Amino acid sequence: WYQRRVRETFQHYFIQINLSMGFVFTTLHWSAFLVQILFATVCVASGLFYITELIEEYSSISKQVFKWSQIVVAVSYVLLFLFEDTGVVHVLLGAAMVASAWLVLQQYPTIDMFSLPFVGLMVAMVLNHVTAYLFFRERFLSFSQIIGYFTVCVWLVPLQLILGLVAGENILPTTTGSRQNY
Numbered sequence: 507w508y509q510r511r512v513r514e515t516f517q518h519y520f521i522q523i524n525l526s527m528g529f530v531f532t533t534l535h536w537s538a539f540l541v542q543i544l545f546a547t548v549c550v551a552s553g554l555f556y557i558t559e560l561i562e563e564y565s566s567i568s569k570q571v572f573k574w575s576q577i578v579v580a581v582s583y584v585l586l587f588l589f590e591d592t593g594v595v596h597v598l599l600g601a602a603m604v605a606s607a608w609l610v611l612q613q614y615p616t617i618d619m620f621s622l623p624f625v626g627l628m629v630a631m632v633l634n635h636v637t638a639y640l641f642f643r644e645r646f647l648s649f650s651q652i653i654g655y656f657t658v659c660v661w662l663v664p665l666q667l668i669l670g671l672v673a674g675e676n677i678l679p680t681t682t683g684s685r686q687n688y
Contacts, residue, residue: 558672565615565670572611572666579663580604586659596637600659603630607663617671624667631664 561568583600586592609623617624638660642652 554669558669561670562672568670569611569614572670575666576604576607576663579659582659592641596641599630599634599637603627603634604663606630607667610667614670617667627664627667634660
């Protein structure tokens, strides 16, 4: 009688634990997922902050890095056009983005956000996103190929120049610019 009672009690509690285990694990899973997203966001933010500090401290080196990354992106567009059949419009919009970024880089480290090259860069970046989305909607490629394309060809150059906006904060005024009376 005692063993039967212990077994029934154990089965009763085991069934209850088993039923509640789905809820607890699901809650644990989603709460851990939210904490991981929070940690990833903090890591990316601190990494971007560190990069902006490096750009601000070493503006001449960062200009060279920006220039070479623009060359890499331009060569990537040419290679994609020659070997991957990406289309003329897609490559021309990418080339327009790189050309606008090259014009913005000529002003570096004092980048004017309202200058025609910078506005052209932002417009070309948006159009490049749209054409890339339309391109990848029609073709079935792996996620790593798509994210690799977006990272190198779409996001790299505009993100560098947006992060490079902080480099002009510590530039001393010169006498070559226009004089303003205060």
